[in-house]
Amino acid sequence: MTSSVDMMPGFDRMQLQAPFDLTYYNEQPLSGGKFHSHAFYEIYYFHEGRCTYLIGDSVFTLKPGDLLLMNGLTLHCPNVEPDSRYVRSILHFDPAWICKGLSETAKSILLDPFETLRNHRMTLTGENREEFEGMLADIHRLSSSTAGFRQERMTLRIQEMMYVIADWCQAAVQDHDSISEKERHVQHVVSFVEENYMLDLTLEGIARDMHITKHYLSSLFKEVTGTTVFKYVYHRRINQAKIMLRLHPHLSITEISQASGFKHLAHFSRMFKAMVGTTPEYYRRSGEELSLT
Known part of the structure; x- marks a missing residue:
């Protein structure tokens, strides 16, 4: 693919x-x-x-x-x-x-x-x-x-x-190697998201890759990390957008939105504002230090 x-x-x-x-x-x-x-x-x-x-x-x-x-x-x-x-x-x-x-x-x-x-x-x-x-x-x-x-x-x-x-x-x-089986499953999710965050991810697809049910995946990830799988996915995508906004000024906001895994620009803009506290355009212009959280 x-x-x-x-x-x-x-x-x-x-x-x-x-x-x-x-x-x-x-x-x-x-x-x-x-x-x-x-x-x-x-x-x-x-x-x-x-x-x-x-x-x-x-x-x-x-x-x-x-x-x-x-x-x-x-x-x-x-x-x-x-x-x-x-x-x-x-x-x-x-x-x-x-x-x-x-x-x-x-x-x-x-x-x-x-x-x-x-x-x-x-x-x-x-x-x-x-x-x-x-x-x-x-x-x-x-x-x-x-x-x-x-x-x-x-x-x-x-x-x-x-x-x-x-x-x-x-x-x-x-x-x-000494981590628990639960932690190993969560690390598998994190690795899967790292390699595929730019694609159209679904809970079913991630669970299928791990050979477990999506219900078990959701409860396990929440238990170990304190957050949901898709909150983590969006966090990863927004971090990627922040990196690209700083390092690739020639790319448009729409291009960065798509490369970060968002299908729609409006959704990307709303998520970015909610998680970063400012718009992608302002973040790019602000000249602040690169900050990944």
């Missing part, structure tokens, strides 16, 4: 041309950063500069040494301060290719940080930072060489990097 986001200006559905791709120590200024998504995983490392990174409705103010692990499907976009340096290394990879030939246990170890934590930020310091930057540099040197079995050797080095990352993420993954 093609979503409205795929057809909107200012969004990219990225394609991977090889099993993995490393952009190392990229110092080029970012011109017109776009929200994008892709069906491959991403390891993003921030070397230097001033940047706010938006992943879905999460906002990370980055500092040197920050490492982002992304499953790729969630819309994400860097917002770099004007006239600031923006130095980053980005590794995109196809998880099926990277894990080809490995045991199921090994696959689980390498992919758990991406699949369980989904979009995760950690800050590397000291020996961890030195080790990770050394691995990045080593993969980059190999990618630029004419050595025999270059791709196979790069795959091994990327696997080693992922083992190191998995080690660093063990505590966070274990904390996630």
Whole structure:
């Protein structure tokens, strides 16, 4: 299914041309950063500069040494301060290719940080930072060489990097695994909404995806979160609209309304005013700090 986001200006559905791709120590200024998504995983490392990174409705103010692990499907976009340096290394990879030939246990170890934590930020310091930057540099040197079995050797080095990352993420993954079944269901709803908020969602459709009844879904979500599923959906859509109003001034209010998941402009305007306290037009003009709640 093609979503409205795929057809909107200012969004990219990225394609991977090889099993993995490393952009190392990229110092080029970012011109017109776009929200994008892709069906491959991403390891993003921030070397230097001033940047706010938006992943879905999460906002990370980055500092040197920050490492982002992304499953790729969630819309994400860097917002770099004007006239600031923006130095980053980005590794995109196809998880099926990277894990080809490995045991199921090994696959689980390498992919758990991406699949369980989904979009995760950690800050590397000291020996961890030195080790990770050394691995990045080593993969980059190999990618630029004419050595025999270059791709196979790069795959091994990327696997080693992922083992190191998995080690660093063990505590966070274990904390996630210790959550209750009810909390796991609610996280499934949140993940489903994150990937589909721009589409025409129904309670029946979400419940069907989870293989539970819509009555059980409604009561469970309310019990754990204190709010309803569709209050959460509208909250997510309005947050997306706020991000787009700030970062995409070339888009009309109607385009932003549609890309955020609203069928009708009037409904969008009413919901935005009720939740934000002002109209979308005024919010765009106000120049206030980006605030996501």
